[in-house]
Amino acid sequence: WIQYFVAFDNQEQRSLFTSVRKSVVEYQSKTSSCLGSAQERFSQWWKEFRGDQGLQASAAAAGYGFAYLTAIVFGVFLLLWLYRRTAKMPIWKRLLNWVKGTNRASVIEFYERMQTVLASKGFNREPHQTPLEFAFALNIPEAVKITEKYNRVRFGEKYLSSAESLEIETWLNSLAATNQHESKMDHS
Incomplete structure (x- = not known):
């Protein structure tokens, strides 16, 4: 550590510059030859x-x-x-998520799935509503729970556990199966 950071004096800098310059000249020579x-x-x-x-x-x-x-x-x-x-191929998306070390894509994905399900039932979030305001206005427990998980992960920089992912999947399936007449949106 001392050799590379503390003792990086003029001689070391010249040596590094010389080796980089030599590599560039060799590359240029080979390219010119080709x-x-x-x-x-x-x-x-x-x-x-x-x-x-x-x-x-x-x-x-x-x-x-x-x-x-x-x-x-x-x-x-x-x-x-x-x-x-x-x-x-989906492998690239998974690889990118693995390299980043985040569940960001899955966070957005599960919330977008919820919005798609709700939109198919005629419930669309108004531009002035926050996601949580929208979920509470729906008066659907699954939507509130999913939105709370979304906020915790999206804005709290927390990660979903496997159990939480399964729980969210169950809520999404339940939400998709819920009849439109069973849930009422509060317009007040």
Whole structure:
């Protein structure tokens, strides 16, 4: 610790700068070499394509050019297809939540599910209402309990336990099964 933070003097800084600079120069040299080689190959192909080395070489160069172009287009389409297919996989969302170390997505998800269920029964939160005011106005115990859990997790930076998640799931199922006529919204 002392060597890397306390004793990071001018000599250490120069050494670090020199090694970074050397790496950048090596990378630049390799990139330049690859680009030069590609330019040389393209120049050779162009000479063959123009017919400088005969008609047969020109036809072969055209065939190679078409094959390379087809392979590139096919490769781009394949990469786009793979990206679209894998980007929508639920594993990425779970992995992101795991990396963040939060249940934020599940918090929003269970509250949004409750709002969807309530909206299907004709209950929509007014813009001036807080989530808890809306839940109390509904006079539905499950909605109040779910909203209280939502507030605790969302604003209290607490996490749901497995038991609480199961409890919320039970409340959501009960709420979905509740008949619209059984619950009355207080409009006062």
